[in-house]
Amino acid sequence: SQQGEEDPQALSIQEGENATMNCSYKTSINNLQWYRQNSGRGLVHLILIRSNEREKHSGRLRVTLDTSKKSSSLLITASRAADTASYFCATESLGGFKTIFGAGTRLFVKA
């Protein structure tokens, strides 16, 4: 079963613009992770944010976590055509050990 929802389902932007994707989940968590998947290939881990963290940066990526709202966002700044991919949030439930994925957002960056 899927833990939560992501929005938008699809996003199309111009190169250089920022892309924001949101993720909501249902249960208390240990951590939340964001992954990227290029068409039909394996997933690449982008960033992990723990439940006691509110914001994390990695290069052009910025992730926020609001545990009171059970939501997270992923911001990609100055997007590039190479950022075109599907992005998934995934959560590890509190006290659990398995990671459950959201529905994903398909990002298309136009050159």
Added chain:
Amino acid sequence: SAVISQKPSRDICQRGTSLTIQCQVDSQVTMMFWYRQQPGQSLTLIATANQGSEATYESGFVIDKFPISRPNLTFSTLTVSNMSPEDSSIYLCSARLAGTGELFFGEGSRLTVL
């Protein structure tokens, strides 16, 4: 980080046959998982592969259909049994390194069942 090798990377199978997917990790890992990704969909967890014991299956997945082995810390197999066209999916192996919450993924095995 960890490198996860999965094979086969793709296969075309006949209805009623079975196929075993292998997954090898190059690092010491604590947990290994198998996911399924149907066309255009997100990942669905099939089961947790437990070393030396029966896998823990998620709701909707059963051992008779998806037998899993994990004979040691770094190797696991998933068999898709008695395949039907509805089993056409990408099957992904993943592993969690000791001391981290990050999951690393293989490139996936794309199965097409005719």
